[in-house]
Amino acid sequence: MATAHRRKKQPELVRRALLDCAAKLALEQGLAAVTVQAVCEAAGVTKGGLFHHFASKQALIDGVVADILERLDADIAAAMALDPQPRGRFTRAYVTVTFDDLMSDQGRQWTALYISTLTEPSLRRVTAQWFARGLERHRATDDEPILETVRLAADGAWLAFLFRDEGGPLPDLPALRERLVAMTFAG
Amino acid sequence: MATAHRRKKQPELVRRALLDCAAKLALEQGLAAVTVQAVCEAAGVTKGGLFHHFASKQALIDGVVADILERLDADIAAAMALDPQPRGRFTRAYVTVTFDDLMSDQGRQWTALYISTLTEPSLRRVTAQWFARGLERHRATDDEPILETVRLAADGAWLAFLFRDEGGPLPDLPALRERLVAMTFAG
DNA sequence: CCTTAAATACCGACTGTTTGGTATCTTTCA
């Protein structure tokens, strides 16, 4: 609508809107639908406005991904802080955060967008290194094979979740979550 | 190079080449790189040739996905035929096929392309229903929670595999495979 | 506190390129 110039200037707010709208578009209509124009329209800004905040379309998309990974890191750290048992702490937090997101009505936004990361080689590196870093940091407490299996299953659940609306088989999430957490305690 | 009219006409072969090249492009450079022109060039055909075989770009992509799912079905059926134990047979075949593909040098083509299916809503339905169908068909032998967990972990492994080249943490595939298969026998 | 000038935020028309797709023509094969 290009009405951002009428209201009080709030650059941070516009920036956020652009990031959020890009994420929403990618989720609902696929990454191909994330055109500069579409993002601008959704955010109520014109192209000039968008390119003022982001040097290129790629920079916008990179920003979206970075945003997601930041939130993920924060959520995982918060979950870990509540866990008294050291062994498998990171894995439990990973499972918890994943399932919390899947089961909440709100967080699904970035969940599916994250998948876009896999298809676009330009984004793969960022996510791959996020994974590597997280794992490296908690190698001392979460390096066992069984814990790795649990994390992979959480990823799988998350993947299956994408199919929920298209007739795909959705696991019983609460039960699965409990099962996976229990596995982190088993020898 | 658009020289397909010189050699002896082999329409089936050209069709295959188009499908394979499209798959390869999607894998190596992302789905966005799968343009009609790029596929034509890679397959040594002009646009006219491509549109003779496929009514639209979407039809081409649908063809690629259908092709992949067909092969998957065949591989799973073959693996199941070799398994004497009924319980968990489908899940074991699923794991086997997945890991065979991950560990082979050849099959990786369609593995990663499959992921593109997740990001494009137009393709999600196809894959979602493939999953639902496979599961439905073997509900009698593979409906237990532990087996579901195993399948999810296989999906996760497959997902992690995409990051292998970008510094992502790649599990010890043979060991993981053995672990997952063993889990299908456990009570 | 008021004026003013620089800097920031945003607009919207425009550009050259690339896109998927079509219409028409030529070659090959049965």
Next chain:
DNA sequence: TGAAAGATACCAAACAGTCGGTATTTAAGG
């Protein structure tokens, strides 16, 4: 000869990105 296979030339739409301009903040000087 006639149908299938493919080449060539073309098109309208959509694309990312640019550019000159305007409106709004911010900050400094008086």
